[in-house]
Amino acid sequence: MLESTAASPNAPHVVAVDDDLSVRQLITSYLLDHDFRVTAVASEKEMRAVLGRDPADLVLLDLRLGGENGLQIARSLREQTKLPIIILTALRDEADRVMGLELGADDYLTKPFSPRELLARIRALLRRAKMHETVAEVVAHVRAYRFEGWELNVRLRRLRAPGGESLTLRNAEFNLLLAFLAAPQRVLTRERLLELSRLHNAEVYDRSVDVLVGRIRRKIEPDPQNPRMIVTERGAGYMFTPGVETLRG
Structure with a gap:
């Protein structure tokens, strides 16, 4: 196990899990030079021990650990925590x-x-995580949003149409619609929407927002081909145009 102490006691704590000693040394040395605290370990058991005594801000996880399944570790981490996770994989x-x-x-x-x-x-992931925490604090006090006869129940994660029927939303669709409803009548860039909705790997799936906006439009717009609720602001992003009523409590 490799541990480093950054110059600032409040520096973000990164736990790196990799069975390659040279990789652990590289990560530890480089992040220490940039004011991070780092604990680098070789196994899930060591990782659990570290997380049990010293809360982390982010986990860096190699998927090809000797004798262990990194995918199972990633699944377990996500089920048990909200820690940001970056996975390391071979190019192939x-x-x-x-x-x-x-x-x-x-x-x-x-x-x-x-x-x-x-x-x-x-750094980018920690910024997104911090922003998500801020949004989550606001949403924690919101029971539902209403717009144009629609109602999104935040706690039940359920969208009810004006006619009373419930529509199913996938997790990413719910998060994106929630981001729109929390900031109505404001132009939101794709990058901002990715941050607010925490869509995975924005660098690779840079059109994810466009695809999801299309799905949401097909569910809530009277004419998805000529949308009037989620409109495109060319060169800027999207705007949710209706007024939104916020139900708290």
Whole structure:
């Protein structure tokens, strides 16, 4: 186990899980130079021990651990915590990368990787996580949003149409619609929507927002081909145009 102490006691704590000693040393040294606290371990058991005594801000997880299934570890982490997770994979292991993202990882990096890129991705993910916490604090006090006869029950994650029927929303659709309803009549860039809805791996799936907006439009717009509730602001992003009533309590 490798542990480092950053200059600031309030520095973000990254737990890196990789069975390659040279990779652990590289991560520890580089992040320490950029004011992070790092604990680098070789196994899930060591990772659990660290998380049990020293809360982390982010987990960096190699999917190809010797004798252990990194995908199962990622699934378990996501089920038990909201910690941001970046997975490390070999360039050829596309199936593992996709599966890791579907299991709840927030981003990935292929080996061999640039320490500078790793640092940039960690910082970006921590910013998104902090922003999500702020949004979550607001939403925690919101019971539902109403617009144009529709109602989105935040706690039940249920969308009710003006006629009373309930519509099923996938997790990403719910998060994106929630982001719109929390900031109505404001232009939101794709990047901002990705941050607010915490869609996975925005760098790769840079059109995810467009696809999901299309799905939501087909569910709530009278004419999805000529939308009037979620309108496109060319060169800027999207705007949710209706007035929104917020039900609290």
